[in-house]
Amino acid sequence: MRVALDRLLGVVEGDPSLVHLERFAGRPARHRQAAPPVAPALAALLPGPLWSHQADALELARGGSSVVVSTGTASGKSLCYQLPIAEAILDAEEGNGQPSSALCLYPTKALAQDQLRSFTALGLPGLVSACYDGDTEAGRRSWARRHANVVLTNPDMLHAALLPHHARWATFLSRLRYVVVDEMHTLRGVFGSHVAHLLRRLRRLCAHYGSEPVFLFGSATVGEPAALARELCGGPVVAVTDDGSPRGERFFALWDPPVIDPVSGARASAHSETARLLAELVAGGSRAFAFCRSRAAAESVAAEAVRRVGPVLGSTIRSYRSGYLATERRDIEAGLAGGHLRGVVATSALELGI
Structure with a gap:
């Protein structure tokens, strides 16, 4: 990391x-084990011990409390909702609970595809994940x-489909246990009001089919995350804001x-x-x-960056x-994940979740 920064x-x-x-x-990481600990079968799939805010979010979700995790970039917010979802599905597979499902809402297709890879990995x-958006073919939608x-x-798909x-x-x-709303900080203004109405419609339908899902929000750091989450879902929400993740040295340059x-x-x-x-x-x-x-x-x-580096390196931009x-x-996203691409110039279509 130091070599990369020096370069x-x-x-x-x-x-x-x-x-x-x-x-x-x-800063260094702060670890904490959840109580009770994560099941060994699931713990073996994790990249390492839980950071403190991940354990906090997991315990709240297990207890039926809706949660908003508002921590920094690359702080492992995705695991804060992946873990309770995985636990509920694993419990059902082992005969310790009822069959459960989860609905995850993302603002962009790129982020949904990235999280689909995470769930699949x-x-x-028993965990069967699928994207359901405008890129999904009719046959895949029926399968999902x-x-x-x-x-x-x-x-948009929640509203229209x-x-x-x-x-x-x-x-x-009827089995909906968790509703994930990622990148909550983008849900502001008129768009945020529309999403708030959608979530209330979803809650009414869940009640009709006999379920009462827990809402799990992920957000960048904002002033009042719990207040925003309450306005969106119409119910009480507990905020987790004490970031226990490590963070490397960073530089901010004004150009x-x-x-x-x-x-x-x-x-x-x-x-230019x-x-x-x-x-x-x-x-x-x-x-x-x-x-x-x-x-x-x-x-x-x-195009200008490709021209400057020449045809060999240009293929990596x-x-x-x-x-x-x-x-x-999907080809560009795979190039990013695999390390082939060295430079990407993007609009906000890729910005969220990176």
Whole structure:
């Protein structure tokens, strides 16, 4: 990690466009075992001991309390809802509980696909996960309704495909134990109001089919996470905000594009500077993301970065935006996960959950 940071600093330090560099120190992890401990069959599938906030969230969910986990980036929030879901399914498989299902809502297809890989990687007997979104073929949708006990979708599909046709989902809804709402901090304004109404409709249908699901929210750090979660689901929610995850050393650089016309004071465009930085980082052996506000900007920055690094390294730089075919998006996501891609220029279609 130190070598990677030194390499990164070597790219930006000394450049007159760097006007400020801030260092944030790392911190060690704080571990805690949940009470009662996670079953050995499930603990063997985990990457390591639980961080303290993960154990807190698991104990609350086990007790039937809705929870919002509001901690930093890369703090293992996904495991805070994957664990209670997996435990409920494992208990049913071992004859210690009733069959359970879970509905997971994500704001983007990319994030849903990423979490589908995480659920699949658990390899837990009895856990059958499936995406149900606009990219899902008709045959796969029918299969998901009949067989999946963990369905990953988005608010639009919940509104247009699940709730209006709830009779087709009667078994799934009657067994619904957990509802996951990830990236809660994005649910603001009119969109947030719409999602709040959707969750209330979902709760009414669950009551009709005899279930009362626990809501599990994941959020970046916000001022009042419990208050926002309560407004969304219409019920009491407990906040878990004490982050026990480790964090590496981080640097924040403030970049000011150089002046290209001293007379008018005109500066180089932010897009050209982004492409230059991305190209230098990739050429220096680093992996980097660049985020742009529009599809056209993402395509332009990626093309300029490819031109700068040449055809060999250029094959490791891609743009990512909405509008691509599902197969193209999955190919880029696989390249990221496998390490083939060194640079990605994306819109917010990829931003959430990275």
